[in-house]
Amino acid sequence: MSASHSIEIELKFDVDAGLPAPDLSDLVAGGSTAEPETYLLEATYFDTPDTLLAKNRMTLRRRTGGTDAGWHLKRPSSVPGGRKETAVGFDDADQESVPATLREQVLTVVRSEPLIPVATITTDRTVTVVLDADGVSLAEFCEDIVSAESLLPGGSVNRWAEWEFELTGGDAKLLKHARSALRSAGAREASSVSKLARAIGTQPHDDLIRALPKKATALGLVQYDLATHRDALLAWDPIARENGPDAVHQMRVASRKIRSILTSYPGVIAPEAAAPVAEELRRLAEVLGDARDREVRLAANEHLLARENPPADLVKALIDDERTQHERALKSMRYALSTPRYLRLLDDLDKLIDAPIPGPAARRDARDVAADAIGGAYARMVKAEKRLRKHTPWSPEWVEQLHTIRKRAKAVRYTAESAEPLGKKAFARAGKDAKRVQSHLGVFQDTAVNRAHLAEVAADPQLSREALFVLGRLDAQEESRGRRAVKKYRRSR
Incomplete structure (x- = not known):
C-alpha cells in the first residue's frame, strides 16, 4: 500500500461568513495569484469512542472531492508550526476500511480500541494559489464554508466560515506577511485547533510534563521519569515503523531507560508490578536491537568499503546481503510492534505511571x-x-x-x-x-x-x-x- 508523506505548515483563522478576501498578489515581490477554483469536499473523520486521536492532536479522515481524495492522517511534527500528513489514495485503499498503514501509525494511541466515524464535515472551498515572479506555487489560500455534524452521543450540527493559508513552497517570511494581511482584512485567530476539534468539542491533552516539587518522593521521581520516557517511546514508535533516521535507535534507548528506572530503584514500586513490565521491556529492546544492530553494521560496512575498491562478491556479502537482513529485521520489528503483547506492555506501563503500587521505599x-x-x-x-x-x-x-x-x-x-x-x-x-x-x-x-x-x-x-x-x-x-x-x-x- 503506497503512502505519501508531507509536512503541512498553515495559518488558520475564523472569519465572518461572506467576508471579502484580500488581494494576496503583492505578498511577494513580482508575485501574482492564480484564478480561484472551487471544490466541494466531503469528509468522514474516524477516532475511538473516547476521541483518543483528537486528544493527542491527531486527525484521521476519509475525504472525497478536491485534488487529494483519499485517506489522510495528520499528527504532530517536529517542524515548528507544522503537522505531518500521511495520505493514501483510493487507488491503494478502499473507501470503507482504515488503511493498515495508517492504523499502524496511530496504534500506540488507539491500541485495542475500534476506530469509528465520529464526525462528517462538508466544506465549500475556494482555493487561490499564490505564485512567485516565475509562476511557481508558494502557498494556497483557502476560503472555507464548513458544515459539520458530530456523530458522537449528544452531538450537534455546526456551520462556520474560516480561512486557511498553507505553504506549498514559501517560507516563514511569507507566512508572516500573510498573517498580517489576513488579520488586517478582518480575520481572527482560530478558536479551535482543527475542524474536527470544533465539530466534536474535544481539546488536546495538556502534554506538558510538570516539574517535580522541591521535596519530591522517590515514587514521584520514578513516575516523572517513567512518563517522560514513555512519551518518548510512543513518539518514536510511528517513525521507527517507517525506518526514519535514528528512530529505531531512539526507541530502543527509550525502552532501555524505562527498564533502567524500574531496576535501578527497587522498592519504589512493588516488585510484583514492576518486574513483569521490566521483563517485557527487555524483550522489546531485543527486537529493536536486532534492527538497530543490522542498521549499524550496514552503515559500518558502507563506510569501510567506501575507501576501497572491493570486488563484486565482497560488495554482495557486506552490503547487499546485510541490507536484506536489515529489511527482514525491520519486518520482524513491525510485526512485534503490532501484536497484542506490545499493546499490553503499553497498557501496563500506563498503569505503573498513573496508578502504581507503592513499594517500601516509595515515600523516601x-x-x-x-x-x-x-x-x-x-x-x-x-x-x-x-x-x-x-x-x-x-x-x-x-x-x-x-x-x-x-x-x-x-x-x-x-x-x-x-x-x-x-x-x-x-x-x-x-x-x-x-x-x-x-x-x-x-x-x-x-x-x-x-x-x-x-x-x-x-x-x-x-x-x-x-x-x-x-x-x-x-x-x-x-x-x-x-x-x-x-x-x-x-x-x-
Whole structure:
C-alpha cells in the first residue's frame, strides 16, 4: 500500500461568513495569484469512542472531492508550526476500511480500541494559489464554508466560515506577511485547533510534563521519569515503523531507560508490578536491537568499503546481503510492534505511571534514593574495572570484561540521567564520567563485533582472493580503531 508523506505548515483563522478576501498578489515581490477554483469536499473523520486521536492532536479522515481524495492522517511534527500528513489514495485503499498503514501509525494511541466515524464535515472551498515572479506555487489560500455534524452521543450540527493559508513552497517570511494581511482584512485567530476539534468539542491533552516539587518522593521521581520516557517511546514508535533516521535507535534507548528506572530503584514500586513490565521491556529492546544492530553494521560496512575498491562478491556479502537482513529485521520489528503483547506492555506501563503500587521505599526522599542508586551503580562499574586487571590484555576474557564495564557504565549514566530533575551537580558529574566510559568502550565494542562479522564472511570458501585481501585490510583498520578507543578509555580513567 503506497503512502505519501508531507509536512503541512498553515495559518488558520475564523472569519465572518461572506467576508471579502484580500488581494494576496503583492505578498511577494513580482508575485501574482492564480484564478480561484472551487471544490466541494466531503469528509468522514474516524477516532475511538473516547476521541483518543483528537486528544493527542491527531486527525484521521476519509475525504472525497478536491485534488487529494483519499485517506489522510495528520499528527504532530517536529517542524515548528507544522503537522505531518500521511495520505493514501483510493487507488491503494478502499473507501470503507482504515488503511493498515495508517492504523499502524496511530496504534500506540488507539491500541485495542475500534476506530469509528465520529464526525462528517462538508466544506465549500475556494482555493487561490499564490505564485512567485516565475509562476511557481508558494502557498494556497483557502476560503472555507464548513458544515459539520458530530456523530458522537449528544452531538450537534455546526456551520462556520474560516480561512486557511498553507505553504506549498514559501517560507516563514511569507507566512508572516500573510498573517498580517489576513488579520488586517478582518480575520481572527482560530478558536479551535482543527475542524474536527470544533465539530466534536474535544481539546488536546495538556502534554506538558510538570516539574517535580522541591521535596519530591522517590515514587514521584520514578513516575516523572517513567512518563517522560514513555512519551518518548510512543513518539518514536510511528517513525521507527517507517525506518526514519535514528528512530529505531531512539526507541530502543527509550525502552532501555524505562527498564533502567524500574531496576535501578527497587522498592519504589512493588516488585510484583514492576518486574513483569521490566521483563517485557527487555524483550522489546531485543527486537529493536536486532534492527538497530543490522542498521549499524550496514552503515559500518558502507563506510569501510567506501575507501576501497572491493570486488563484486565482497560488495554482495557486506552490503547487499546485510541490507536484506536489515529489511527482514525491520519486518520482524513491525510485526512485534503490532501484536497484542506490545499493546499490553503499553497498557501496563500506563498503569505503573498513573496508578502504581507503592513499594517500601516509595515515600523516601527522592534525593536519598537517587544517591543510593547512582552510588551503587557506580560502585559496580568500578568493581568491574578492577576485575579487568586479572585478565591478560587483549585476551577473549579481557575483551569480554571491557564489554561488562561498558554495560555497567551505561547503567550509571541512565540512573544519573533519571535524577537530572533533582538538579544535583554530583549526580550530573557521575553521569558525565560514565558517559565517557560508555562512549569509548562502545566504539571498541563496535569494532569487536565488526571484526567478528568480517571473520565470518572471510570463512566463506566461495569468496575470491581479492575479497579476502580487502577483508584483511578492513580487519586491520577496525583493530586499529578499537585500540585507539581503548587507549582513550584508559586515559579517561
